[in-house]
Amino acid sequence: MTAATASVHPTVTPDDAARWPLPGSGETRKRWTQLTNAARRDLVGGRLLEAHADAVAITAELHGPQPRPGELWGVWAAEPPAPALTARETGDGYVLDGRKLWCSGAHSCTHALVTARVGDDRALFAVDLRGPGTAPVPDTWHAVGMGASDSGAVDFVGAPAVRVGEPGAYLTRSGFWHGAIGVAACWYGGAVAVADELRRRVGDDPFRLAHLGAVDAALYAADCVLEIAADEVDRDPADGHAARIRARRVRAVVEAAATETVDRVGRALGAGPLCADRTHAQLVADLTVYLRQSHAEDDLADLGTALSRPDRRNS
Template identity: 65%
Template sequence: MTETSVHHDIPADEVSRWPLPGSGRTEARWQGLIDLARADVVTGRLAEAHADACAITHELRADSPRPGQLWGVWAAQPPAPVLRAKPHADIALLSGRKMWCSGAGICTHALVTAETEAGAALFAVDLSDPGVTVVPDTWHGVGMSGSATFTVDFDRVAATPVAAPGDYVARPGFWHGAIGVAACWFGAAEAVADKLVNAPGADPIREAHRGAVDAALYAARCALRCSAAEIDAAPDDMRAARIRARRVRAVVEDAATLTIDRVGRALGAAPLGQDPVHARRVADLTVYLRQSHAEYDLADLGSLVGPR
């Protein structure tokens, strides 16, 4: 894949300067993600990955993104196909296929998980390597189609080790980053809600829907603010980080889902059929929310807060 420049809508260099989780200014980080996703869901989603890459490389003491670069985080681990890493001097060579690669053809670099003899490890990859090939026609959804989420083939691609097997997920920052995704969900949901908030007229049913959306988004905003304060107070508490992320993502996901449903019920099909910006935003957010694993995530939360 040839080297690409940073997507003009993604302020990657600005994002690189955002405060890191636990720095004392985590709420400002969340607000940056909220603002970008509210303006455009795809921009927020790609910026969130770049922001996460900055935090991951900082925490794992690896080389961080440089000016002019846009990084993705390609860490999905489906059973098949498999991307494998073979040691080669002080680097590794990656070969195989990786699914769910958002920003493929847009990002200049990526943090990529690949299988080693000891398990899945994390590597940094320069996507201008000629062994990187984006597989066309591997995303068929209308929602998030602008995110360039494709399958990518690797053929002996040079990769720099960033984290040994298990180390990528065995850190509180993994869970802090999960809340960053929820901040994007929230920003997108606020933008969907604007269609209802700004709708003229004093219809009592419409006002009831508006009130329900306002209450749900208020609760989600409070959860994000509380999470930022808690992270800043105890950034290294692994158990608390995992519980917090599960809780906040559940609250925000519920609020976003309610917002999509209530706005549709209040306004009918017209905005979805006649307003391309709103229709795209609803489609994008609907797909983006499926980064949640729904009841599986709730079951994990239940196991954490149940009897020990």
């Protein structure tokens, strides 16, 4: 694999993202604002920057190898029932074998943080994708929305890897949930970009104005939730149970606002921009797919579970 960091985002580089404040550092709102702004300008590029910035935060929290200037890191942590990526320990460290799905930046990332099975446990590993034993799998990414994110499968065959943290640490740390809100900050940026099209075309049509008002109210609510959540994270970044509830709430509110925005902009403007404006049409397709990083009712059920069991911590 070769690096393609220059094409990640038109104005922000991975090196810029690596310098953003870490979650819980006292400037979490600034971090999420940077993500929102990047996604508003370029949703796919913002999504790749979000992963790189998350990798910086993860490796800092779990004392793993830090991303270096000129590198682009992905976080490949999807765990479908099959296929399974496994790790085995050798005299020289760990190696990874198997196929990993949903690998955003499969061809452009220089490194990745990858979850893999170690016996009955799941652990996180850092992999230099420029080394031996890794290869993107052709013809495994057919998406129209988020097509440019290049999120196909990657095969690992004896790929050298460095374990990051103890088994299970990636999921049980409170920072996992702070990172989940970073994704929502990108959703919000994409939704604002979709709404920009309505702002440009609203004119004095009363129905378009009504849709604009509703969109503005929904996005204002999302922005307020992100601001409140950032303050809460900075006050107590280590409370994993609160972080889980907070992330589920924020993602639900932002997803609802983004979904309403896509729907209302389409109803207000009709099919014209979706059919005649390639940039807008691609943005709507990208955001529609990106929002499905939410697991919908499954995530809401998890929120309900967390609320009904206040004695559970980091679960």
